[in-house]
Amino acid sequence: MMVLNDRRRLLGACAGTAAIVLALSGCAGGAADAESGEASAGGSEECIAAVASAVEEGLAPSPLVAPSAPLDLAALSGKSIWYITNSHNQFSTEMASGVQEAGEEAGVKITVFDGQNSTSRYSEGINQAVAQGADGIILMAIQPSVVAEDLKAAEAAGVQVLSTLNGDPTEPVEPGTFGNFTADYTADGELMAQWVLNDSGCTSKSVVVQSSPVHVWDLAAKGFEAATKELCPEDCSVEVIDLDPANIANDLGNQLQTALQTSPDVDYVVPVWDSAIPLVAPVVATAGRPITVFAHDGISESLELIASGQDQQGTLAMAPPTWIGWAAFDEVARAILGEESPGYVIPTRLITEENVGDGSIADVSPEYVDFQSAFTEAWSQ
Known part of the structure; x- marks a missing residue:
């Protein structure tokens, strides 16, 4: 930041x-x-x-960007969060893995839904989440404006929706969502x-x-x-x-x-x-x-x-897509509990032959090698 x-x-x-x-x-x-x-x-x-x-x-x-406040894991136990992505690709899959890891750690059920680059599928995913009693939704690379009516239904049902990778962090929060988690x-x-x-x-x-x-x-x-x-x-x-x-x-x-x-x-x-x-x-x-x-x-x-x-x-x-998944989960979990958003911004780094090493997380994002521990330690404070 x-x-x-x-x-x-x-x-x-x-x-x-x-x-x-x-x-x-x-x-x-x-x-x-x-x-x-x-x-x-x-x-x-x-x-x-x-x-x-x-x-x-x-x-x-x-x-490293990580939580600075505990998370009431007992209050989250049994909650449901849906991860709805625009399409199935390497990035979205790795991010989904991060969301699922965080959900397992917190005792939250995670459902992954592939939007298949289709507006009708995006709507279907949101509507299914609402119908099945989701507590939160991570909307990944799907512009809230294209599913505005569906987000109204989610908001009416009390579902906390996080817009992810859809703009700059300083842009206004879209109707039906509580935050905009993204890079600048x-x-x-x-x-x-x-x-x-x-x-x-x-x-x-x-x-x-x-x-x-x-x-x-x-x-x-x-x-x-x-x-x-x-x-x-x-x-x-x-x-x-x-x-x-x-x-x-x-x-x-x-x-x-x-x-x-x-x-x-x-x-x-x-x-x-x-x-x-x-x-x-x-x-x-x-x-x-x-x-x-x-x-x-x-x-x-x-x-x-x-x-x-x-x-x-x-x-x-x-930062690694798995970290993005954990951070998105943390944002939604806190919204479900009525806590203030931590306001994470996805960090970025220039990578060239000068500093890429072998392309591993250890070389490209050395502070993120064991980021999961920073989350779980903060949650359990």
Whole structure:
């Protein structure tokens, strides 16, 4: 949390040194020295100096975020929480495992429901949870606005609903939910831009890949764009590819190939989610020039690619998905008991070949190796 706030203060402090221009970055000049992590000369000295400290801070391990207050496990015993996800994938499955682990520890029944990327399925899951007497719901990557009527029914039944990974933590809480548990995607986009600027020596020419209907992707893309605009208005540029969420698999390759062909100086490609890499990598490989690929999330496949030096050079990794599951459970459990929300924000860390190690939690998130103990010890105080 403090790390993200410090990033924002850095951007604000740089506002007087850089004019605002609507652009995003990709590298046409000097690349970073892999040994020292220092950007070579090429772009604005003010820009280079401004981003270096933010990147150094962003590369450091994220501090552990854990409960600071006990949890009345006796009062929770026999309660029911549903985990309703937008789709079944590696991230959602690992998060579900965390929710289930926490539920088992607390004596709470956990039901996992796969929304299958279908609005009707999302509604079905919420309605089933209400009908079966759920006490709480974790709504993962499903915008509350698309199930607004169902959330009204849940609220009327006294079900505590947590919106998860659906926006920035400072955004208003959606009707029918009690909180918004998420990463700070705008700040994350800013830090991704700072890494690109640092890596390129503030001469980057970038293509950002997103789908604006996916709110968190849009926030990250706009954060990236705004930071580049502020810090590198003269020497950097950005093109944003905005995909139809229903046709990402078909459209990404075609649009990215066109962008790389029509803009031969592009040397950074920034999809704002790691799972896009299998679609991005073949296009980048046929471009015929060095292009750096940087993304967001920190899923295990991407960490393995970075560790092996293949297809992806970096990511802004969130804390482990299993931790996200435990933290989401803790939020909902406290809401069920009528306690104040702890207001967790998912921490993130810049991961490159410099600090990825073998891609394990021990290397990427060393403070989270045994995070479960921090939760159970706090709960039993």
